[in-house]
Amino acid sequence: MSSTSLTIRALHDKLISSEITSRQLTESFLQEIGATNDALNIYLTICRDEALAMADAADRRIEKGDADILTGIPLALKDIFLSEGVRTTCGSQILENFIAPYDSTAVARLKERGAVLLGKLNMDEFAMGSSNENSAFGAARNPWDTSCVTGGSSGGSAAAVAARMAMATLGTDTGGSIRQPASHCGVVGLKPTYGRVSRYGVIAYASSLDQVGPMTRSVEDCAIMLGAIAGYDPLDSTSIDTLVPDYCAGLIGDIKGVRIGLPKEYFVDGLDPEVKRVIDATIATYTDLGAQMVEVSLPHTDYAVACYYLIATAEASSNLARYDGVRFGKRVDKGDGLIEMYRQSRAAGFGAEVKRRIMLGTYALSSGYYDAYYLKAQKVRTLIRQDFLAAFEKVDVILTPVAPTPAFPLGEKTNDPLQMYLSDIFTIPANLAGTCAMSLPAGFSDAGLPIGQQLIGKPFAEASLLKIGHAFEQVTDWHSRQAPNCGGTI
Amino acid sequence: MRDKYEVVIGLEVHVQMTTRTKIFCGCSTTFGNEPNSQTCPVCLGLPGALPVLNKQVVENAIMTGLATNCKIAPRSLFARKNYFYPDLPKGYQISQFELPICEQGWLDIEVEGGKQKRIGITRIHMEEDAGKLLHGDTPESSGNSFVDLNRACTPLLEVVSEPDMRSSDEAIAYLKKLHQIVIYLGVCDGNLEEGSFRCDANVSIRPRGQKELGTRAELKNINSFRFIKQAIEYEIDRQAELLEDGGKVIQETRLFDSNTGVSRSMRGKEEAHDYRYFPDPDLVPLVIDETWIEAIRTELPELPESKYRRYTETFGLQAYDASVLIAEKAVAEYFEACVALFDDAKSCANWIMGELSRRLNDNGLTIAHSPVTPEMLVGILQRVADNTISGNIAKKVFETMWQSGQEADIIIEEQGLKQVTDSGAIEKIVDAVIAANPEQVADYRAGKEKLIGFFVGKVMQQSKGKANPGMVNELMKKKLAFPLYGEK
């Protein structure tokens, strides 16, 4: 386990000082992706020509002295982001050949800064899953143990960072889809506050919960990436017009006196002993750094998973109606008329979990059931949000585990969807509350699998998550350890 | 048979707005362009695209709500109406369901006997239109359907009335009033043929005296006032016959065929819809504060009812004239442009309703396309008022003006139409006419005074209409009263 890997800032310095060019860097990444991807199945699409063109453009920009910190830095995207001219599958057969005709806002912002986009990363189909096993193109493998899952749905995005197959990536998080794979792959993953990053051009799973966020090697990298993509977008009515702070500048300083809340509902019997050990050690580290531990209560935690699976599936059932074979995507038409064309296209295009959630959501919205399910779930959601706001009266940030267990073996939960849904039990509440939360490496299991900690912050308090996480990283080395099945050398 | 039953009608009107851009994207709303040329990721329903509400649409909705006496909701929601159809790119229509922007309004209509009747407006909400399906009409394309999404995402207002109308005439009166208001507001072009103002009618009948409503049928998408009346009448007959034969009306949607005058049921899959409405998570609740409403209220254009009052009270027009002038906003605007330049409102009204409207009708033109502008028309009226030309000559001038587009003064000058007011010149003609018509002179003097018209007419004829008719009249009377010197 060497720690040769570089941060974005270190690499930026090398680019600026002409120690290396973006083209050399990009070629090196592309070569390593080419060599490793068959084993790890992390990239669904590798954008070789586009990436090299971006690298050349970045080198010219650097030469002109006009470089941003992300100029020339090789990044990659979960295959849920539309990137003009590039295939965007969302992990689904139904979009297997869909070429995006426009850029999502997050991608456009990275392009403006001169970043190099290497390709599109594996994910659970339509971001529905916690293990990447719902990808229509096969599961990505965990670089720490290729017989284990990466987590999901942003499994490819987490694994790409862990395997050093990109400097940083973008993921999306609806119920834990950034944080849970970040924990399983030993990287940093931030789900910003709902409205912090534009959802425009990001394929929707559950619109009121989806949020774009960075997945990185370090908290500082995370601050750089968030600064690049955050901010109001007139194309997304739910994005919020509020100042984007300088996240990097905010990293400096100690965390003495910071009040860290420990929700009693999250530390119940039955928590995996290894996860418990890591969280206990994390608490000790924060205490050493001068933070103050405060017990808090989030009384409606028990209802979060049920609430999530009603709201998310209801929205998904409507969001996925546009994949009907009429205008784009897969069409199966045996000449049996319009209704049959819809049925056959959707039957062939969607995988089992997507169909399950469309059916669940359709049911939750049906007349006669709406009040009992969807409406009630919305009320519970309000209570969960109030739980958090009440807790944040007493504390600055809340510390919890990210996932109940470390990464589990491939195939272990595929036949038990309910068990799979419980993988997100600690991450779902932050989405329902609409607030920000970050997963960062906190330790390892005896088997050598990474285990993360989750910091949940007040709405729009990403800067405090980053500052606290950064302080933790200064006294630990979990984040800089390298996975054994690491493709990259940079 | 029909008299045994009372008719109950409620109307749902889809008003297509005249905003420059669509309701949730920046695409143009122009009608009739190349299919799919006015589309973008949002109105194509592409993955990842998100709606952004057009502020003008909200302002139009508020205006319409204010003009129809509605309450404007301080907070309203957009909802998704979920169903599959190829002209509906997202698989749902963004509409409003719970908490629409306007509720509890009303319009007064004139009913039989000149009485006013108040028709309740349940709600007005905003929504997006769907695209259009085109069916292949060439040998290669027949059997295929094509989707044109230029119209997708164009803004609509749906105005839902209470079931307050009791005859097809009341329904038409309500529709005409609403039609007039949305045009006055500039919210809609009112073009029925192009579907800018579409109506669904809910019709039921019940035995007179019965309290509870009968089962209703919904008549879909009828695009002229005449057809709406026909469709409602047909439906009343159909339901009455059914009930008379001991049958039952079933709740259904019916499509009226204006060619045959008959409607047919659209039963089947169309009926079984559960639209699964839920608040659209891509759009935040629409919050409207009092300041915004008041700002719009103060800028509300003058509405027909208030114009009517002003025309009769301030301009002193007859009730009939006032109602003809306000019937169309463009006519009222033309009239007001004239009055602004020339303060004889009555003669402005007469000319607009007379010569101008006759000429427009003959040529199948609307007043907006009149070759004679208000300035030009007033040019004629001023020359009549200052006695430069007579009323008859004025009509001649108008004809020339219509053809040539020339100003009144130029026409009068070039054609030498200036009225003769030189009494010597007029006297010469008068004398000649008297001399040439001794029999009529004798009759006149014997008491047939109606012949004055004959004499004046002769003088006007000989002067080619240019003699001042007042002067001719006066002089002629004087000369006929006393024998001329030398006359036998």
Ligand SMILES: [Zn+2]
């Ligand atoms: Zn558009």
